[in-house]
Amino acid sequence: MPVSDSTDVDGTGIADGRTLGGNVDDERLPINELFCSLQGEGTLAGVPSAFVRTSGCNLRCWFCDSSHTSWEPTHVWLGLEEILAEVESYGVDHVVLTGGEPLIHDRSVDLLEKFADRGYHTTVETNGTIYRDAPIDLASISPKLATSTPTPDRSPTADGAGEWESRHEEKRIDLESLSNLVESTDCQLKFVVTGDDDLAEILELLSALRETTDATVRDEDVLLMPEGATRERLAETRTRVAELALSHGFRYSPRLHVDLWNDAPET
Numbered sequence: 001m002p003v004s005d006s007t008d009v010d011g012t013g014i015a016d017g018r019t020l021g022g023n024v025d026d027e028r029l030p031i032n033e034l035f036c037s038l039q040g041e042g043t044l045a046g047v048p049s050a051f052v053r054t055s056g057c058n059l060r061c062w063f064c065d066s067s068h069t070s071w072e073p074t075h076v077w078l079g080l081e082e083i084l085a086e087v088e089s090y091g092v093d094h095v096v097l098t099g100g101e102p103l104i105h106d107r108s109v110d111l112l113e114k115f116a117d118r119g120y121h122t123t124v125e126t127n128g129t130i131y132r133d134a135p136i137d138l139a140s141i142s143p144k145l146a147t148s149t150p151t152p153d154r155s156p157t158a159d160g161a162g163e164w165e166s167r168h169e170e171k172r173i174d175l176e177s178l179s180n181l182v183e184s185t186d187c188q189l190k191f192v193v194t195g196d197d198d199l200a201e202i203l204e205l206l207s208a209l210r211e212t213t214d215a216t217v218r219d220e221d222v223l224l225m226p227e228g229a230t231r232e233r234l235a236e237t238r239t240r241v242a243e244l245a246l247s248h249g250f251r252y253s254p255r256l257h258v259d260l261w262n263d264a265p266e267t
């Protein structure tokens with residue numbers, strides 16, 4: 001679908017929509033991509049799914065595989081009924097609401113309620129820093145580790161990390177939101193792993209979360225996924241990440257869309 005350049009007015013990476021004739025008070029969402037494909041990650045990998053990708057994010061991972069929703073966000077403003085009609089045209093039962101960070105948008109809750117009313121199974125892909133009371137069948141939570149923080153020499157833009165180095169580091173983990181998410185819905189904790197050093201932080205975070213929440217956080221709900229948005233990069237990381245998952249009793253998550261389509265859009 002076509003997208004339009006946006007202007008970052010509030011630090012989340014989305015414009016107010018009025019330049020496209022929208023109104024921030026109506027039932028619209030900034031949509032970067034809307035397409036049908038196979039779920040590429042997590043426990044539902046391989047399931048035909050409708051993807052609704054919102055634009056805007058409250059974090060800035062240096063390795064973001066959808067930088068067109070965060071570092072250099074683009075979108076069009078679509079009404080909720082427009083989104084529903086497009087999803088219905090795909091003829092699938094599973095919907096993935098992703099981003100960016102979809103839960104920064106109030107209207108994401110309204111959209112999820114409409115999906116629930118129509119009987120869709122919904123996965124919400126989130127960084128775990130925001131909790132919303134919404135009907136979610138599977139929360140695919142990807143807490144961001146210290147190795148995700150952008151630095152002056154590790155940024156996808158020519159301008160460098162700028163103020164996002166400190167902002168990202170400050171906001172990347174929110175134990176209260178994580179606890180609310182795991183208590184309210186079925187979830188998987190999907191960690192993007194760049195190397196062996198990430199494991200100590202993952203184990204520390206899991207321990208802290210288990211002390212904070214009344215929910216049971218099982219090792220089988222923890223997935224390790226290799227960092228890499230291209231086949232070449234995945235070839236460098238996936239074997240070691242699979243070995244780490246095996247040695248710690250966690251699950252390994254593939255990135256099927258990267259294996260199948262490399263870094264092509266709308267996959």
